[in-house]
Each structure stands twice: as structure tokens, then as C-alpha cells.
Amino acid sequence: MKAFHRECGCLVALTNELNHEGYRMKRKVLLAAGALVVVLIAIQLVPVDRSNPPVVADFDGPAEVATVLRTSCYDCHSHETGWPWYSRVAPVSWLVAHDVEEARGRLNFSLWGSYDRKRQERLAEEIWEEVEKGEMPLPAYLLAHADARPDEADKATLRDWSGAARQAGSID
Numbered sequence: 001m002k003a004f005h006r007e008c009g010c011l012v013a014l015t016n017e018l019n020h021e022g023y024r025m026k027r028k029v030l031l032a033a034g035a036l037v038v039v040l041i042a043i044q045l046v047p048v049d050r051s052n053p054p055v056v057a058d059f060d061g062p063a064e065v066a067t068v069l070r071t072s073c074y075d076c077h078s079h080e081t082g083w084p085w086y087s088r089v090a091p092v093s094w095l096v097a098h099d100v101e102e103a104r105g106r107l108n109f110s111l112w113g114s115y116d117r118k119r120q121e122r123l124a125e126e127i128w129e130e131v132e133k134g135e136m137p138l139p140a141y142l143l144a145h146a147d148a149r150p151d152e153a154d155k156a157t158l159r160d161w162s163g164a165a166r167q168a169g170s171i172d
Ligand code: HEC
Pocket: 069, 072, 073, 074, 075, 076, 077, 098, 099, 100, 102, 103, 106, 107, 123, 126, 127, 128, 130, 131, 136, 137, 138, 141, 150
């Protein structure tokens, strides 16, 4: 005996009704997955700025400080970003590009030499504050870049350099 399925109105054998229910579920899941794939492909077409502009006036402090900053901070705070593969895949690429843009806007080691002395001193203080609190490098970044985590020696280097900058600032 056949009957119309109560929800979709399909003509199915009554003994088959359960199967038909399963089929409709599967179809819904497949349609949703297909739609998701289409959206994921479409958003790859949104342009993302991953440019590395020229280095204007690179950080010119002590070499050991420069090494720590290069290892732990330059991917976001300079024009020498090493764009990882996931920075090419939307929507993660949007977050990465946004972080880099914001980070460069606030503190850019590729422009360091063009900052006036007051700004350099203030930033030197903030650099240590952020690292001491564990807020920089961004914890999410460290998940994919374990090597960028400053160790105790790196931290001591930054702390001493920052302390010296603070003293220099308080003299005048
Ligand atoms: C993954 C990207 C990323 C890395 C790596 C990173 N930062 Fe940042 N940094 C940001 C972003 C984004 C901001 C701005 C938003 C915020 O303050 O959270 C910022 C803000 C800052 C500020 C605040 C500047 C201001 O004007 O308020 C300092 C200081 C800073 N970072 C220092 C560092 C230091 C030092 C390192 C390396 C030890 C580092 N950052 C590594 C992304 C990064």
C-alpha cells in the first residue's frame, strides 16, 4: 500500500516510510554540507592584504635585543612578516591580516628609527610590560609558533633593555 508522506508529500510505500525519513535527513545534511563548501570557496575570492612594504628604518638597538624581537615579534610588528600557509585560507586569513595591520599600526620595528626618542622610550617600556604579563606575543600565535615563545634569557634581555630605556627617559 502506498501513501503520501506526511511532511514532504512524496508517494511512498508505507513499509518504506522509515527509510524515506532517513533519506530525507541525509539529503538535508548533504545540502547543508554542499552549501558550506560553496561559501568556503566563495570567501577565498575576497582580497586580503598580505603585503610586506619596504623596511624604512629598522630597529637599531642592541643586537641581542634585536634577535629576540625578530624571533618573537617581527611576524606582526614589522614589514618582514612571514605569512604562514593558514594566512592564505579565509576566514583565518582575515584574522591574521587584521592582527598584523593593527600590530604594525601600534608598534612597527620596520619604522622604529623614524619614531622620536620619547616614543621609542615609551614603547620600550610597553614592550617589557606586555611580555612580562604574557600578553605578547599573542598566545594564539604561539600555538602555531612555539619557537617564538621568549624563554627566561630572552625575557631578561628585554627587561634590562626596557629598564635602561626607562632610566634614560627619566633623566631628562
Ligand atoms: C600574532 C601577532 C603578534 C605578535 C607575534 C606580537 N604582537 Fe604585539 N600586538 C599585536 C596586536 C594585534 C596588537 C594590538 C592589539 C592589542 O594590544 O592586543 C599588539 C600590540 C602590542 C603592543 C601595544 C602597543 C600600543 O601602542 O599599545 C606592544 C607593546 C606589543 N604588541 C609588543 C609585542 C612584542 C614585544 C612582541 C614580541 C615579544 C609582540 N608584540 C608580538 C600582535 C602581535
